[in-house]
Amino acid sequence: MSEFQAVIGLEVHTQLKTRTKIFCRCEIAPGGEANRRICPVCAGLPGALPALNREAVRLGVRAALALGADVQRESAWARKNYFYPDLPKGYQITQHQQPLAIGGAVEIDPPEASARSIALERLHLEEDAGKLLHGRSAQREFGSGLSGVDLNRCGVPLAEIVSRPEIRSPDEAVLVLEELRSILRVTGVSHGDMEQGSLRCDANVSVHRPGEPLGTRVEIKNLNSFRHLRRALAYEIERQSALRADGGSVAHETRLWDEARRCTRAMRSKEEEHDYRYFPEPDLPTLRVDDRLLAEAVTDMPELPRALRERLVREYALEKADAYRLVLNRGYAAFFEELARGVNHPRLAAKWTLMEVTRLLRERGEKITESAIRPGMLAEVLRMLEQGVISTLSAKRVLQACCDGASPAEIVDRLDLRQITDPEEMEALCETVLAASPEEVASYRAGNRALRAHFIGQVMRQSGGRANPVLADRILARQLASRHGPSDGDGRGTP
Amino acid sequence: MTKGASASALARSVRHGDLSALECVTQALEALATPASGAAVTDRLEDSARQQATQLDTCRERGETLGPLAGVPFAVKENICTLDGRSACGSRSLAGHRSPFEATAVDRLRRAGAIMVAKTCCDEFGMGSSGEHCAWGPTTNPWDPERVPGGSSSGSAIVVARGAVPLALGSDTGGSARQPAAFCGLVGVKPNYGRVSRWGLVAFASSLDTIAPMTRTVSDAALALRVMAGHDPHDESSSSRPVPDFESSLGKGVSGLRVGLIREFRGHDSLHPAIAVAVDRAARDLEAAGAELREISLPVASYGLPIYYLLSSAEASSNLSRYDGVRYGVRSQGGDDLLGMYEKTRGESLGPEVKRRIMLGTYALSAGYYDEYYGRALRARAVLRSQVERQHRELDLLLCPTTPQPAFRLGEKTREPLEMYEGDLFTVLASLTGQPALTIPAPERVGGLPLGVQLIARPFDEMTLFRAARTLEQAGFRSGSLEPESGQNS
Numbered sequence: 001m002s003e004f005q006a007v008i009g010l011e012v013h014t015q016l017k018t019r020t021k022i023f024c025r026c027e028i029a030p031g032g033e034a035n036r037r038i039c040p041v042c043a044g045l046p047g048a049l050p051a052l053n054r055e056a057v058r059l060g061v062r063a064a065l066a067l068g069a070d071v072q073r074e075s076a077w078a079r080k081n082y083f084y085p086d087l088p089k090g091y092q093i094t095q096h097q098q099p100l101a102i103g104g105a106v107e108i109d110p111p112e113a114s115a116r117s118i119a120l121e122r123l124h125l126e127e128d129a130g131k132l133l134h135g136r137s138a139q140r141e142f143g144s145g146l147s148g149v150d151l152n153r154c155g156v157p158l159a160e161i162v163s164r165p166e167i168r169s170p171d172e173a174v175l176v177l178e179e180l181r182s183i184l185r186v187t188g189v190s191h192g193d194m195e196q197g198s199l200r201c202d203a204n205v206s207v208h209r210p211g212e213p214l215g216t217r218v219e220i221k222n223l224n225s226f227r228h229l230r231r232a233l234a235y236e237i238e239r240q241s242a243l244r245a246d247g248g249s250v251a252h253e254t255r256l257w258d259e260a261r262r263c264t265r266a267m268r269s270k271e272e273e274h275d276y277r278y279f280p281e282p283d284l285p286t287l288r289v290d291d292r293l294l295a296e297a298v299t300d301m302p303e304l305p306r307a308l309r310e311r312l313v314r315e316y317a318l319e320k321a322d323a324y325r326l327v328l329n330r331g332y333a334a335f336f337e338e339l340a341r342g343v344n345h346p347r348l349a350a351k352w353t354l355m356e357v358t359r360l361l362r363e364r365g366e367k368i369t370e371s372a373i374r375p376g377m378l379a380e381v382l383r384m385l386e387q388g389v390i391s392t393l394s395a396k397r398v399l400q401a402c403c404d405g406a407s408p409a410e411i412v413d414r415l416d417l418r419q420i421t422d423p424e425e426m427e428a429l430c431e432t433v434l435a436a437s438p439e440e441v442a443s444y445r446a447g448n449r450a451l452r453a454h455f456i457g458q459v460m461r462q463s464g465g466r467a468n469p470v471l472a473d474r475i476l477a478r479q480l481a482s483r484h485g486p487s488d489g490d491g492r493g494t495p
Numbered sequence: 496m497t498k499g500a501s502a503s504a505l506a507r508s509v510r511h512g513d514l515s516a517l518e519c520v521t522q523a524l525e526a527l528a529t530p531a532s533g534a535a536v537t538d539r540l541e542d543s544a545r546q547q548a549t550q551l552d553t554c555r556e557r558g559e560t561l562g563p564l565a566g567v568p569f570a571v572k573e574n575i576c577t578l579d580g581r582s583a584c585g586s587r588s589l590a591g592h593r594s595p596f597e598a599t600a601v602d603r604l605r606r607a608g609a610i611m612v613a614k615t616c617c618d619e620f621g622m623g624s625s626g627e628h629c630a631w632g633p634t635t636n637p638w639d640p641e642r643v644p645g646g647s648s649s650g651s652a653i654v655v656a657r658g659a660v661p662l663a664l665g666s667d668t669g670g671s672a673r674q675p676a677a678f679c680g681l682v683g684v685k686p687n688y689g690r691v692s693r694w695g696l697v698a699f700a701s702s703l704d705t706i707a708p709m710t711r712t713v714s715d716a717a718l719a720l721r722v723m724a725g726h727d728p729h730d731e732s733s734s735s736r737p738v739p740d741f742e743s744s745l746g747k748g749v750s751g752l753r754v755g756l757i758r759e760f761r762g763h764d765s766l767h768p769a770i771a772v773a774v775d776r777a778a779r780d781l782e783a784a785g786a787e788l789r790e791i792s793l794p795v796a797s798y799g800l801p802i803y804y805l806l807s808s809a810e811a812s813s814n815l816s817r818y819d820g821v822r823y824g825v826r827s828q829g830g831d832d833l834l835g836m837y838e839k840t841r842g843e844s845l846g847p848e849v850k851r852r853i854m855l856g857t858y859a860l861s862a863g864y865y866d867e868y869y870g871r872a873l874r875a876r877a878v879l880r881s882q883v884e885r886q887h888r889e890l891d892l893l894l895c896p897t898t899p900q901p902a903f904r905l906g907e908k909t910r911e912p913l914e915m916y917e918g919d920l921f922t923v924l925a926s927l928t929g930q931p932a933l934t935i936p937a938p939e940r941v942g943g944l945p946l947g948v949q950l951i952a953r954p955f956d957e958m959t960l961f962r963a964a965r966t967l968e969q970a971g972f973r974s975g976s977l978e979p980e981s982g983q984n985s
């Protein structure tokens with residue numbers, strides 16, 4: 001373990017789920033031909049002016065409220081000036097000194113560690129820039145080998161959420177980002193999709209010896225997935241710690257995560273940082289959040305992840321870890337709750353949701369909200385399992401089979417999966433198994449009790465998974481104990 | 496026949512069928528084709544204007560109701576975007592630029608029946624007070640070809656002064672419409688900031704920019720402003736205050752109005768004696784018409800220039816970043832990389848005055864200098880505003896000169912930018928406070944050159960401005976007719 005402690009802060013950009021852009025009425029849609037969804041405003045033509053999309057503000061306020069941030073009744077727009085071809089006006093309209101919301105926190109409550117609250121600095125609104133196209137994508141869009149600019153993304157509304165440097169490890173950073181994403185999704189503020197770019201993350205990280213002042217901060221950009229975030233932070237902490245341990249010092253700079261080489265690379269030093277020359281945006285008045293907007297922002301506010309987790313544990317007696325995993329993806333939690341209403345053992349239902357349903361969805365490449373696997377269907381399967389109609393093994397087969405439309409009961413009948421619960425049939429089955437393994441029987445009777453599991457396995461195999469393992473075990477125990485061989489059963493043990 | 500006629504008179508004739516819109520427009524187009532006016536025009540819109548006039552005449556024949564500006568030909572400064580004609584802003588960087596959309600002000604004038612016949616030249620992006628900073632070359636004052644027409648709305652001032660059109664749109668950021676109007680003997684109105692939508696006005700200094708009507712009569716200015724004014728969802732800084740019917744109250748006079756004469760301006764060292772006399776005469780005439788006159792002191796007003804030049808240049812440095820050769824306009828060849836392309840393009844396509852302002856503004860916003868320059872100017876602007884506001888508790892109007900001097904000679908101030916800036920001393924006041932201001936030509940000229948007197952009213956009180964201007968107009972504040980064009984070179 002290193003003598004250095006890491007200090008991490010996140011800067012998250014999330015695309016707000018509006019129909020149109022933040023300062024014009026161009027529609028937002030992913031993909032499509034370059035420069036089709038642009039107008040004089042978002043393309044920065046001379047004479048055009050921004051007009052604020054109120055829906056973007058509503059979603060920003062909603063996110064702020066969900067994060068417990070202090071929504072500012074008055075905030076201001078600013079211009080951030082720099083030259084780049086993807087920035088048509090030569091400045092980005094953003095919020096600088098007076099953000100939409102201040103404070104708030106992301107609370108993480110990992111099953112394997114104690115709960116922590118990571119404070120947030122601020123949440124502000126801004127417009128997205130365009131995209132440069134090079135090489136083959138430029139060739140495709142513009143029919144030339146030159147680089148090109150696609151302005152479709154210009155003016156897409158973003159909320160930037162900045163955390164305080166209170167995160168201590170890469171794992172914790174991932175938890176914070178996951179929790180944040182979960183909040184943004186459940187509130188309907190953002191798709192929160194890192195692959196699609198609707199959730200983007202930069203991090204700043206420093207290391208110091210506990211008790212000493214904080215070290216020099218390095219910013220890392222290009223963290224486009226949870227895996228990149230974890231790897232980049234781990235790499236960077238390692239790099240900085242090694243540098244410091246050797247008596248070196250960390251440079252104040254911006255670094256880029258290079259996934260191919262699995263390392264961070266220096267992008268620009270502090271001296272090369274842009275002077276953004278922020279100043280108040282004269283084209284837009286003070287942004288006022290009135291009571292009506294606040295009321296609209298909290299309308300239908302869903303249960304937030306932390307509250308939901310706590311309720312799942314309380315109401316269904318779930319294990320904390322299962323509740324945590326269910327809530328990470330709101331579709332799972334909803335699926336579980338619907339399922340839990342139809343079964344007697346919610347804990348079992350949670351395990352099934354997390355294990356079997358997850359596995360099947362992955363196999364089928366489906367999302368839980370759009371899958372053929374419905375909670376009602378699984379409830380029926382689990383009820384049959386609870387009632388001993390089918391075994392666990394069979395239950396898995398039934399669930400898999402009913403993805404294609406048939407009802408669980410039909411499948412149980414069609415595949416003859418009904419559990420053997422008839423004592424006579426079971427007696428006979430056990431007898432057959434013991435008769436076929438005289439050596440193991442002898443060994444068992446000589447004291448090798450571990451063989452009991454082997455016999456149960458044999459019974460299950462013989463029955464095609466239909467034997468009730470509890471009943472089988474009981475009968476096997478009696479038959480093995482019987483001095484006179486396996487023939488004199490008494491029929492007890494029917495469930 | 497129509498040359499020199501007022502907009503309201505023309506519209507009346509067209510509505511009554513005494514004159515066809517096509518005749519009006521044809522005569523305007525002809526007048527604009529003469530060498531002297533031609534130099535002020537960057538695009539003569541022969542085809543679209545005739546077509547619109549013909550359409551309007553057809554409507555009239557069908558008995559449709561025509562708008563208040565029916566058939567009135569007008570010109571538009573080329574830093575205002577229009578669907579017809581080029582909107583190159585007097586800048587090489589936008590040479591040939593055509594806008595895919597139209598300024599709200601122009602759209603509203605057209606809906607009221609006015610017909611755009613020309614785009615006019617200006618100092619590049621509205622930066623300049625002489626017309627000499629136009630990429631297409633300088634223009635000359637209609638009253639004296641040796642002198643500048645003023646700027647930046649130079650072309651609009653020239654075509655109205657020459658009588659080619661009764662109305663032209665200029666823009667006024669720190670005096671860019673009032674000053675050329677004063678130099679050319681016109682009425683020029685800077686409306687209250689936000690009164691007229693800026694949608695389509697190419698930004699120079701967004702917190703100061705206004706679209707300004709330039710006319711020969713007070714009532715034409717009032718009519719044009721009434722048509723253009725009012726909230727526009729495209730411009731969030733446009734005001735949703737109701738727009739009064741300015742023309743109907745024009746004749747109400749000034750009886751009982753309290754007018755403050757700004758001592759620091761009236762007594763300024765740089766003020767030409769003839770202009771001082773003109774201001775005094777305006778004061779006497781208003782008093783004679785029943786206004787109450789007071790001399791007031793507004794020492795903070797002398798800080799107007801540094802405040803204005805810091806703020807406007809800072810905003811300009813940001814507003815002009817988009818002219819980088821990437822998406823539209825001119826791109827220079829031969830830059831080695833991205834930075835090289837930017838430097839070459841901007842280096843070659845922007846003029847020296849624009850570059851000066853960009854550098855000044857960039858500096859004022861830079862880390863470490865922001866507080867000292869931009870931040871301080873912002874605070875000073877707030878002080879200025881509150882002090883003027885205090886004066887208006889008791890005063891309906893402020894009276895002062897429009898410019899310190901009449902039109903200067905071509906080339907006289909191009910090498911001394913600060914001297915050129917000093918000419919804006921009296922106009923930047925209302926720009927910084929946002930309130931409406933108007934210039935009206937004095938009855939006397941000096942050395943043949945017109946002189947302007949300026950009135951400033953309370954926020955959004957253009958009404959009072961027009962009433963006072965009308966009173967002065969009736970007392971003789973109007974410029975005489977220009978000599979026929981043949982007597983002038985071009």
Ligand SMILES: [Zn+2]
Pocket residue numbers: 021024025026037038039040041042043155
């Ligand atoms: Zn757009």
